[in-house]
Amino acid sequence: xxxxxxxxxxxxxxxxxxxxxxxxxxxxxxxxxxxxxxxxxxxxxxxxxxxxxxxxxxxxxxxxxxxxxxxxxxxxxxxxxxxxxxxxxxxxxxxxxxxxxxxxxxxxxxxxxxxxxxxxxxxxxxxxxxxxxxxxxxxxxxxxxxxxxxxxxxxxxxxxxxxxxxxxxxxxxxxxxxxxxxxxxxxxxxxxxxxxxxxxxxxxxxxxxxxxxxxxxxxxxxxxxxxxxxxxxxxxxxxxxxxxxxxxxxxxxxxxxxxxxxxxxxxxxxxxxxxxxxxxxxxxxxxxxxxxxxxxxxxxxxxxxxxxxxxxxxxxxxxxxxxxxxxxxxxxxxxxxxxxxxxxxxxxxxxxxxxxxxxxxxxxxxxxxxxxxxxxxxxxxxxxxxxxxxxxxxxxxxxxxxxxxxxxxxxxxxxxxxxxxxxxxxxxxxxxxxxxxxxxxxxxxxxxxxxxxxxxxxxxxxxxxxxxxxxxxxxxxxxxxxxxxxxxxxxxxxxxxxxxxxxxxxxxxxxxxxxxxxxxxxxxxxxxxxxxxxxxxxxxxxxxxxxxxxxxxxxxxxxxxxxxxxxxxxxxxxxxxxxxxxxxxxxxxxxxxxxxxxxxxxxxxxxxxxxxxxxxxxxxxxxxxxxxxxxxxxxxxxxxxxxxxxxxxxxxxxxxxxxxxxxxxxxxxxxxxxxxxxxxxxxxxxxxxxxxxxxxxxxxxxxxxxxxxxxxxxxxxxxxxxxxxxxxxxxxxxxxxxxxxxxxxxxxxxxxxxxxxxx
Numbered sequence: 132x133x134x135x136x137x138x139x140x141x142x143x144x145x146x147x148x149x150x151x152x153x154x155x156x157x158x159x160x161x162x163x164x165x166x167x168x169x170x171x172x173x174x175x176x177x178x179x180x181x182x183x184x185x186x187x188x189x190x191x192x193x194x195x196x197x198x199x200x201x202x203x204x205x206x207x208x209x210x211x212x213x214x215x216x217x218x219x220x221x222x223x224x225x226x227x228x229x230x231x232x233x234x235x236x237x238x239x240x241x242x243x244x245x246x247x248x249x250x251x252x253x254x255x256x257x258x259x260x261x262x263x264x265x266x267x268x269x270x271x272x273x274x275x276x277x278x279x280x281x282x283x284x285x286x287x288x289x290x291x292x293x294x295x296x297x298x299x300x301x302x303x304x305x306x307x308x309x310x311x312x313x314x315x316x317x318x319x320x321x322x323x324x325x326x327x328x329x330x331x332x333x334x335x336x337x338x339x340x341x342x343x344x345x346x347x348x349x350x351x352x353x354x355x356x357x358x359x360x361x362x363x364x365x366x367x368x369x370x371x372x373x374x375x376x377x378x379x380x381x382x383x384x385x386x387x388x389x390x391x392x393x394x395x396x397x398x399x400x401x402x403x404x405x406x407x408x409x410x411x412x413x414x415x416x417x418x419x420x421x422x423x424x425x426x427x428x429x430x431x432x433x434x435x436x437x438x439x440x441x442x443x444x445x446x447x448x449x450x451x452x453x454x455x456x457x458x459x460x461x462x463x464x465x466x467x468x469x470x471x472x473x474x475x476x477x478x479x480x481x482x483x484x485x486x487x488x489x490x491x492x493x494x495x496x497x498x499x500x501x502x503x504x505x506x507x508x509x510x511x512x513x514x515x516x517x518x519x520x521x522x523x524x525x526x527x528x529x530x531x532x533x534x535x536x537x538x539x540x541x542x543x544x545x546x547x548x549x550x551x552x553x554x555x556x557x558x559x560x561x562x563x564x565x566x567x568x569x570x571x572x573x574x575x576x577x578x579x580x581x582x583x584x585x586x587x588x589x590x591x592x593x594x595x596x597x598x599x600x601x602x603x604x605x606x607x608x609x610x611x612x613x614x615x616x617x618x619x620x621x622x623x624x625x626x627x628x629x630x631x632x633x634x635x636x637x638x639x640x641x642x643x644x645x646x647x648x649x650x651x652x653x654x655x656x657x658x659x660x661x662x663x664x665x666x667x668x669x670x671x672x673x674x675x676x677x678x679x680x681x682x683x684x685x686x687x688x689x690x691x692x693x694x695x696x697x698x699x700x701x702x703x704x705x706x707x708x709x710x711x712x713x714x715x716x717x718x719x720x721x722x723x724x725x726x727x728x729x730x731x732x733x734x735x736x737x738x739x740x741x742x743x744x745x746x747x748x749x750x751x752x753x754x755x756x757x758x759x760x761x762x763x764x765x766x767x768x769x770x771x772x773x774x775x776x777x778x779x780x781x782x783x784x785x786x787x788x789x790x791x792x793x794x795x796x797x798x799x800x801x802x803x804x805x806x807x808x809x810x811x812x813x814x815x816x817x818x819x820x821x822x823x824x825x826x827x828x829x830x831x832x833x834x835x836x837x838x839x840x841x842x843x844x845x846x847x848x849x850x851x852x853x854x855x856x857x858x859x860x861x862x863x864x865x866x867x868x869x870x871x872x873x874x875x876x877x878x879x880x881x882x883x884x885x886x887x888x889x890x
Contacts, residue, residue, distance in 0.1 A: 208256060214457070383416050405449075797882075
């Protein structure tokens with residue numbers, strides 16, 4: 132993507148003069164004297180450093196800075212980093228090396244120009260800045276800040292010209308702020324033409340928009356680009372990667388699905404824990420909230436975690452607990468006992484749009500950057516929302532395990548997300564969008580008169596591909612991948628099982644709140660073998676019992692489905708989920724029900740229908756006949772919550788003449804305690820439905836559920852109220868309007884109820 136040619140006058144003409152240098156890393160960290168011998172620091176070009184995270188790109192840049200400063204006063208270094216916290220890390224490294232610098236980010240307004248724009252500051256040979264400063268973007272205070280920055284830069288430029296100094300421009304982590312380099316800001320960059328002798332652009336993740344910016348920067352060095360890159364290799368110290376798949380959506384208003392945080396935090400009582408969240412609202416709620424197990428666990432950390440968000444400038448401290456959004460990049464956790472917890476964005480955030488990714492915007496780059504904070508081992512826990520996209524694997528065992536994990540464990544039908552989509556494919560589709568818009572504009576000009584067309588170009592002017600890539604491509608890529616079912620959770624699962632992370636290796640996969648056990652592998656054991664054993668233990672065994680007919684029915688349905696499909700069958704059957712068959716055919720539903728009931732009663736006796744609820748919830752097993760899983764006894768929780776709710780409701784009834792009376796609309800007048808008990812009941816009902824397979828697919832219903840449309844999303848509060856009415860004996864009883872006017876008012880209906888000893 133760095134090399135580009137155009138045709139002019141029938142001849143091919145080079146736009147950028149690009150050469151590529153493949154580096155073979157002999158050690159974990161880059162060494163300028165051995166690995167980059169072909170990088171000539173004093174030649175005029177734009178050098179691209181494209182190496183994986185943790186290879187020491189920043190230290191190599193400091194080595195080159197030392198070489199420039201050793202020449203005397205010939206060079207001034209512009210070190211440009213995207214975030215203030217990253218600049219803070221740079222300042223600490225400069226101070227260690229005894230290098231003085233001027234921090235340009237302290238210039239906030241035009242008034243600051245008089246304070247800072249003086250020869251003493253211009254003589255600092257290292258000028259620290261952000262892309263916003265370099266390109267004249269002032270953010271929310273753009274006019275005031277841009278004027279102050281412009282005044283300082285103008286005087287600095289004059290000073291450098293007068294003193295005949297050359298500028299070395301270093302742009303670190305280029306992928307983080309590409310939109311700043313739009314064509315409207317480029318004149319601020321191009322003003323340094325003739326002064327910039329060398330440019331370094333560094334990143335571990337060069338996306339299409341980062342490549343476009345790199346080419347734009349190369350205009351300062353005569354469009355000469357040298358790309359230095361190396362194959363990705365696994366580091367010698369691997370962190371242990373633990374994936375936590377939540378079975379319910381989570382967000383700022385509901386952190387209950389993240390209850391697994393408590394167990395993770397308890398696991399490391401004496402190790403600093405760092406929690407990276409997608410949004411500061413989640414970080415703040417976890418750090419200060421009191422209404423969830425997850426928040427209580429975070430608040431219970433000693434010492435209390437530092438809150439690191441864009442609202443403050445608190446520095447990251449590896450030795451202290453922390454939670455926030457600002458350490459996805461620019462900080463290193465070097466301890467071998469480091470603990471990093473990443474909480475991916477949930478679906479029910481308050482952010483606009485279905486793809487509210489926050490810290491994890493530009494999914495693939497953000498994941499690589501965030502996970503690489505652990506540099507020397509440790510433990511990385513990733514909490515992710517429910518998902519159904521499964522990126523296809525070439526290995527059958529790995530593919531089957533992923534389908535099993537999403538289907539039997541998480542309880543959803545996995546969607547085939549195809550093979551891993553390379554960035555070139557995304558860019559090809561994006562270019563189609565740009566070409567389409569070009570055609571629309573051409574069509575407009577074809578029907579407009581020449582004066583209108585010229586006026587449009589003068590006033591509006593259609594943006595070129597460069598600006599279109601910078602402004603639209605990052606969001607397009609995330610949306611494209613999400614649409615193809617290759618969103619964040621699917622991506623991470625695929626990268627984990629295919630060992631794509633350079634600093635961590637998959638250790639465990641836990642399905643939170645659905646299955647309490649984890650899939651683990653022994654030291655030296657391959658994941659493929661773990662998956663194979665896991666799958667083989669879940670395949671139904673043929674036995675001449677009453678379940679044989681049910682098994683035969685399911686196999687027949689699967690074979691028929693495969694025969695009707697044009698797709699290539701997978702091992703004789705189409706890749707179709709049992710759940711889909713159950714949802715669409717009565718025969719499949721009956722077969723699964725018969726099969727499950729036979730597994731619930733190994734002695735062959737089929738439980739009576741009235742006992743289904745007790746049996747299916749209390750002794751719930753996965754549909755595939757494996758041994759019972761350890762899970763919460765939802766039946767007992769539901770019965771206990773219902774009993775407490777009924778008792779509390781009776782206690783608030785009105786006693787008159789030795790009889791208890793209850794409003795017919797009592798659900799609108801529940802006490803605060805009763806409302807809380809109803810919430811507990813509703814939550815238990817929801818978790819039970821998601822945990823017991825036959826309840827989940829609608830083959831059997833909880834009391835109070837409508838059987839007309841089992842797939843309809845249920846309001847569990849209303850289900851709980853229906854169960855309460857049944858428990859109080861009010862179902863089928865007509866409320867009375869006779870008498871009791873002094874209790875409820877004229878013509879206000881009511882019930883006469885009797886105390887309930889037990890339910």
